[in-house]
Amino acid sequence: MNALFPPVRPEIEHTLAPLGADVVPERALPLMQRLWQRGALRRGIILVLLVLVWEVAARFADNDLLLPSFSQTARAFADGLSSGELPAKAAISITLLLQGYALGIVAAFGLTALAVSTQLGRDLLATLTAMFNPLPAIALLPLALLWFGLGKASLIFVLVHSVLWPLALATYSGFQGVPDTLRMAGRNYGLGGLRYVLLLLVPSALPAILAGLRIGWAFAWRTLIAAELFFGASSGRGGLGWYIFQNRNELYTDRVFAGLVTVILIGLLVETLVFDTLARVTVRRWGMQR
Secondary structure, three states, X not given: OOOOOOOOOOOOOOOOOOOOOOOOOOOOOOHHHHHHOOHHHHHHHHHHHHHHHHHHHHHHHOOOOOOOOHHHHHHHHHHHHHHOHHHHHHHHHHHHHHHHHHHHHHXXXXXXXXXXXXXXXXXXXXXXXXXXXXXXXXXXXXXHHXXXXXXXXXHHHHHHHHHHHHHHHHHHHHHHOOOHHHHHHHHHOOOOHHHHHHHHHHHHOHHHHHHHHHHHHHHHHHHHHHHHHHHHHHHOOOOHHHHHHHXXXXXXXXXXXXXXHHHHHHHHHHHHHHHHHHHHHOOOOOOOOO
16 A cells, blocks of 8 residues: 555745845945956056156166157157147158058958959959068059159058058958858848948948958058158158158157157057957947957
8 A cells, every 4th residue: 555655745844034134235346356357547558657657667778769768759749730730740640551452342341342242253352462462562652653742642552552442351251151051041132242341241241340340440550650751751741650760860769769659659549449449339339240
């Protein structure tokens, strides 16, 4: 009988704690930890440390002609700002950069759109990038001067070369990473041609495109400064590169460093205000990138 009717286990009732009683209240992080989590503060600390190292090295060298101190460079930078010379030179450089950068973006997207549309376009992109991407843009400046003469067209030509190939490679790599299921979904909705590229491939490959835009900007900015050193010496005028070249010839090393600091500051501002902001409101907000 016991085998057929085993004893019933007594019911056990557990008394639950009130809702929220076992929840540990959140504690605010200490002030130092909250400040350290801010990327701008960490970068600022790195910059301050670099300035201190610079000042110590300059005082140790004790040669203003070879290495001016940070304080001397700051005075030269302030004098250049107050006289309007540095802003005028920076405006010339940025204007040329924007023109070449925009043309390079248009050419890169046109070449990439052709590559994702036809087999001939893919072969053309692979061949051209293999030929011209390893070629330094500044090496084309002598030819550009022969073809376009002493004018801004020569600088714009080398800027387009410096932007076109890295951006085209990054964009095409991003397009290749788009999943096949997403491609088929776009085809089912009737997307094709330019609409297929703009409405499906570009949003899906946006992280790679932004990376290509960053690389293209960096290549274009340093190519422009290097080209202006040569171009300014040839034409007698130019932007920040010519400012650096001229003051180097006159042995104003503090002004040379002031020009270099201006180049660096413009680069930091563009990276922070343009590319970081663009990434924050697009790919990071959409969860495509951390």
